[in-house]
Amino acid sequence: MTLATTYLILAGAGLTFSLLTFFRIRLFAQLTIPTFFIGWLRGELALQTIAIEAIATFLFWRAGALETGVGQLGFVFCCVSWVLLGITAQRGMKAGQQIATALEPAGIQPATDVSPFHGFAKPFGFKDPDVRTIRNIEYGESLPGDKGGRNLLDLVVPREAKQGDRRPVLLQVHGGGWIIGDKREQGKPLMTHLASRGWICVAINYRLSPKATMPDQIVDVKRSIAWIRENVEAYGGDPNFLCITGGSAGGHLAALAALTANDPRFQPGFEQVDTRIDACVPFYGVFDFVDRAGDRPLGKMSDFLGPIVFKCTPEENPELWESVSPIARVHADAPPFFVIQGSHDSLVFAEEAVTFVAALREKSRNPVLHAELHGAQHAFEIFHSPRAAHAVRGATAFLEKIHSEYEAARAQN
Numbered sequence: 382m383t384l385a386t387t388y389l390i391l392a393g394a395g396l397t398f399s400l401l402t403f404f405r406i407r408l409f410a411q412l413t414i415p416t417f418f419i420g421w422l423r424g425e426l427a428l429q430t431i432a433i434e435a436i437a438t439f440l441f442w443r444a445g446a447l448e449t450g451v452g453q454l455g456f457v458f459c460c461v462s463w464v465l466l467g468i469t470a471q472r473g474m475k476a477g478q479q480i481a482t483a484l485e486p487a488g489i490q491p492a493t494d495v496s497p498f499h500g501f502a503k504p505f506g507f508k509d510p511d512v513r514t515i516r517n518i519e520y521g522e523s524l525p526g527d528k529g530g531r532n533l534l535d536l537v538v539p540r541e542a543k544q545g546d547r548r549p550v551l552l553q554v555h556g557g558g559w560i561i562g563d564k565r566e567q568g569k570p571l572m573t574h575l576a577s578r579g580w581i582c583v584a585i586n587y588r589l590s591p592k593a594t595m596p597d598q599i600v601d602v603k604r605s606i607a608w609i610r611e612n613v614e615a616y617g618g619d620p621n622f623l624c625i626t627g628g629s630a631g632g633h634l635a636a637l638a639a640l641t642a643n644d645p646r647f648q649p650g651f652e653q654v655d656t657r658i659d660a661c662v663p664f665y666g667v668f669d670f671v672d673r674a675g676d677r678p679l680g681k682m683s684d685f686l687g688p689i690v691f692k693c694t695p696e697e698n699p700e701l702w703e704s705v706s707p708i709a710r711v712h713a714d715a716p717p718f719f720v721i722q723g724s725h726d727s728l729v730f731a732e733e734a735v736t737f738v739a740a741l742r743e744k745s746r747n748p749v750l751h752a753e754l755h756g757a758q759h760a761f762e763i764f765h766s767p768r769a770a771h772a773v774r775g776a777t778a779f780l781e782k783i784h785s786e787y788e789a790a791r792a793q794n
Contacts, residue, residue, distance in 0.1 A: 383446075383449075383451070384441065384444055384445065384446040384452075385446045385447070385448075385449045385451040385452035385455070386451055387446070388438075388441045388446040388447070388451075388452050388455040388456075389451050389452065389454055389455035389458070390455075391437070391455070392454075392455035392456070392458035392459045392462070393455070393458055395434055395458070395459060395462045396458040396459070396461055396462040396465075398419050398423055398462075399423065399461075399462040399463075399465040399466055399469075400465065401415075401416050401419045401420060401423075402419060402420040402423040402424045402427075402465070402466070402469055402725075402758075403465045403468065403469060403756075405724065405725045406727070407678075407679055407727075409679070410679045410680030412727075413679065413680060413727045413728055414727075414728075416727040417726075417727040417728050417758060417759050417760075420725055420727065420758040421758040421759060421760055421761065423466070423469075424469055424473075424725070424756060424757070424758050424761070425473070425504075425758075425761055425764065425766040425768065425769065426504060426766070427466040427467070427469045427470040427473070428466075428470050428497075428498065428501055429501060429504070430466055431463050431466050431467070434459060434462070434463070435463075438456065438459055441455075469756060470497065470767070472755055472756035472757075472768075473756070473757075473766055473767040473768035473771075474495070474497055474767050474768075474771075475755065476754045476755075476757070476767070476768040476771040476772065477491075477493050477495060477767075477771040477774075479752055479753070479754055479755065479771075480752050480754075480771050480772060480774070480775035481493070481775070482752075483719070483750050483751055483752035483775070484719075484750060484752075484775060484778060484779060486748070486750065487748045487750060487779070487782065488782075489778050489779055489782050490778065491771075491774045491775040491777070491778035491779075492774045492777075492778065493771075493774070494774075495767050495770040495771055495774070496767070497767055498767075499765060499766065499767045499770045500764070500765025500766050500767075500769070500770070503765070504764045504765045504766060505764050505765070506765070507569040507570070507573050507765075509573050509576070509577050510540075511539060511540055511541075511576075511577050512537060512538070512539060512540065512573055512576040512577055513537075513538060513539075513540050514535055514536065514537050514538075515535065515536040515538065515616070516533075516535045517530065517533045517534075517535065518533065518534050518535070518536065519532055519533060520532060520533070520534045520585065520604060520605045520607075520608035521601075521604040521605075521607070521608065530586060531586045531587055531588045531589065531593075531601070532586070532588075532601070532604075533564070533585075533586050534564065534583055534584060534585045534586070534605060534608070535564050535565070535583070535584045535585075536581065536582070536583055536584075536616055537572040537573065537576045537581075537582040537583075537584065538576055538581050538582070538616060538617065539576055539577070539579055539580075539581075539617075542579075542581060542616060542617030542618075543617050544614065544615050544616070544617060545614070545617070546617035546618075547614070547617075547618070547619040548579055548580060548581050548617050548618050548619060549579070549580050549581070549618075549619060549622050549624070549780070549781075549784045549787075550580070550581045550582075550583065550609060550613055550618040550619060550620075550622060550623045550624070551571075551572070551575055551580055551581070551582045551583070551623075551624050551625070551626060551780065552582075552583050552585065552602075552605065552606065552609065552623060552624070552625045552626070552635075553567070553568040553571070553572055553582060553583065553584040553585070553625075553626055553627060553631070554585060554587070554602055554625065554626070554627030554631035554632075554634045554635050554638075555567045555568065555584070555585075555586070555627065555628075555630075555631045556627060556628045556629030556630040556631040556632065556760070557589070557629070557630055557631075558629070558630050559589065559590050559595070559598055559630045559686070559690045560589050560590045560591065560689060560690065561589065562589070562630070562631075563586060564584040564585055564586045565584075566763070567584075567627075567628055567631065567760075567763045568582075568584060568626065568627070568628070568631075568763070569763070569764075570762060570763070570764070570765055570769055570770070570773050571626065571762070571772075571773045571776055571777070572584065574773050574774075574777060575777060575780070578777065578781075580780075581613060581616060581617055581618035583605065583609060583613070585601070585602070585605045587601035587602060587605075587634075588601055590689050590690040591689050591690070594690070594691065594692050595686075595690050595691050595701065595705055596646070596647055596701070596704070596705055598630075598634055599634055599637050599638065599641070599647050599705060600647050600648070600649065602634050602635075602637075602638045603638065603647050603648050603651075603654075603656050604651070606623065606638065606654070606656045606658075607648075607651050607654040607656070609623055610623075610654060610655065622659055622784060622787050623657075623658060623659055624658065624659050624660040624661065624662070624780050624783065624784075625638055625639055625658050625660075625661050625662075626661070626662040626663065626664065626776065627663060627664065627666070628663075628664035628665055628666070628760060628762070628763065629664070629665055629666065629667065629728065629729060629759065629760065630667065631664075631666075632663035632664050632665055632666020632667065632729075633663070633666045633667040633668065633707065635661055635662070635663045635666065636661055636663045636666050636668060636707040636718075636737075637705060637707050637710065638656070638658060638661075639658040639660075639661035639715065639716050639718070640707055640710040640711060640712065640715055641656075641710055642655075642656050642657040642658065643655065643656055643657065644656075646704065657716075658716050659716055659717075659783055659784075659787060660716050660717045660718070660719070660779070660780060660783040661716055661717070661718050661719075662718075662719045662720075662721065662776045662779065662780065663718070663720055663721070664721050664722075664762060664772075665721070665722050665723060665726050665728075665729045665734075665759055665760070665761075666707070666720070666729070666734070666737075667682065667729055667733070668706065668707045668708045668733055668734070668736070668737035669706050669707075669708040669709075669733060669736065669737065670682055670683055670686065670695070670702050670705065670706045671683055671695050671702055671703075671706065672733075673708070674732075674733075674736045676730055676732035676733045676735075676736055677730050677732075677733065683695050683702070707737065708736065708737050708740050711737075711740050711741045711743075711744050711745065712744055712745070713744050713745060713746050714745075714746065714747075715741060715744070715745040715747060715749075716747060717747045717748045717749070717750075717779075717783055718738075718741060718745070718747075718748070718749045718750065719750045719751075719752070719775070719776060719779040720734050720737065720738050720749070720750070720751045720752070721751075721752050721754070721762075721772055721775070721776070722734035722751075722752070722753050722754070722757075723753070723754050723756070723757025723758055723759065723761055724753050724754065724755050724756060724757060725755075725756055725757060725758050726757070726758060726759045727758065727759060728759040729759060731753055734751065734753065735751070735753075738751040750779065752772075752775065754768060754772070756768075
């Protein structure tokens, strides 16, 4: 194989990946995972990808690969790919306006100080000199399925935080399809940003399937809330003000926790603990396990989750499936919600968020805000990118507005 042919093959693969990133591809259920990974990394690292491929092209050119028609065709493929990636990067910057539009009905104006090169050099760098992390605190006794430290939490806090500060608290719930994931892997941009602004952030592990069976996962989320109520004041947090967030499966658990305050089914042995949530920000969450609105024509989630997570089908135990579907739990006293979703999500379709938001708005007396970010894939905000930064600033503005209203009400009482 000649060098020119090698370059053409690599350029063709790059163009194919850029097309899968640029367009929302829904052809076969088997493609959901590949399109997610390709669109996720290439979409959020578009400028870095252009830079790497440009350097590779330069090296191929120096080696003579572009002197033939085969190599020149490869260069054309690269140029088209780079144009698509450039537009993809622009979409990421436009997320700021989409976030602002979503928050406008609530009178919230998010910060917009995001550079097009945000996170370019260190997309996975999360250290902040004003923030520290306290790791692996037990939030409850070890239960069956707890092996591997599933009953542990981390605290991401301001360095200056001290007991009695009464700072606002955010609970972060990781995703991973209820079967994988860890508290160290997700939510870092948001938690670091909030902690730098004075918040106490709590990231939890929870029991995972197939060892655990739904509703074990939501029970553990509630157990962590009980720990926060009893212990967070020692770290500078206000035990009476708690918001929750999470992505994917974590978005599902966050929304479910917010909508099932004090439900004794999910609080075995600690039914007396107040598990009310003050606000919820689910990212690309799963809100309906049985897809009652037909939003997911490719690969029903119940087919995969039944034997692994629920250990039953919806027909065998409809009460269980209904009890843990957030869309079935909406009610008038639901806390304020800010639902954030990507239009190109391959794993959780954007239509599901639209259906959930409509159901929530129909019943809730509190604000229900919704941002669908054009071009965003699943898990778009777990490392630094311009789109992730806009989402983090939007979520921060929303949460701080809720906290300011809480403080105003507390001052009057």
